[in-house]
Amino acid sequence: MSDLVKIVSKHITLREGRKTLKGNCPFHPDQSDSFMVSPEKNLFKCFGCGKEGGPVEFVMWIENTNFGNAPKRE
Numbered sequence: 001m002s003d004l005v006k007i008v009s010k011h012i013t014l015r016e017g018r019k020t021l022k023g024n025c026p027f028h029p030d031q032s033d034s035f036m037v038s039p040e041k042n043l044f045k046c047f048g049c050g051k052e053g054g055p056v057e058f059v060m061w062i063e064n065t066n067f068g069n070a071p072k073r074e
């Protein structure tokens with residue numbers, strides 16, 4: 001399984017919390033560390049925009065964010 005913490009760390013700075021790592025969400029304008037990563041469960045959750053999932057979802061959304069203005073393929 002891919003290591004979510006490593007993948008997320010490439011995109012945002014994560015800070016140590018108690019059981020989770022925290023950082024600014026890459027998916028919405030965030031200044032309050034809404035984004036949490038659990039290394040134990042290999043899952044993330046954002047309390048700001050509600051996105052959550054594992055490494056697959058993170059990569060998918062990061063790619064969508066980078067190409068946010070691309071036209072939709074039908």
Ligand SMILES: [Zn+2]
Nearest residue numbers: 025028046049
């Ligand atoms: Zn968010």
